[in-house]
Amino acid sequence: MFKNWSIALRWMHFIAGLFISGYFFLLPADGYSDTVNNIYKFGVIGFVFWTGVIRWQLPRIRKWQRSRKAETA
Numbered sequence: 001m002f003k004n005w006s007i008a009l010r011w012m013h014f015i016a017g018l019f020i021s022g023y024f025f026l027l028p029a030d031g032y033s034d035t036v037n038n039i040y041k042f043g044v045i046g047f048v049f050w051t052g053v054i055r056w057q058l059p060r061i062r063k064w065q066r067s068r069k070a071e072t073a
Contacts, residue, residue, distance in 0.1 A: 006055065013051040019044050 023032075023040055031037075 009051050009055040013048060013055055016044055016048045016051065020048065 020040070023044075032040075
């Protein structure tokens with residue numbers, strides 16, 4: 001289905017981000033229940049955070065470590 005995990009993580013991150021946008025766009029006047037708020041707080045936002053770290057920051061950190069190791073060698 002996907003060529004590699006990078007593409008799959010990008011789409012998972014994007015779709016979860018759309019859920020967050022929908023959460024705020026469809027906000028009722030009296031707010032959501034505590035259960036829904038907790039699911040979004042700990043589930044969806046945490047998922048978006050970690051997929052973003054894995055997808056975009058880890059490759060950058062690894063590249064920085066390789067270049068730093070090459071400079072010292």
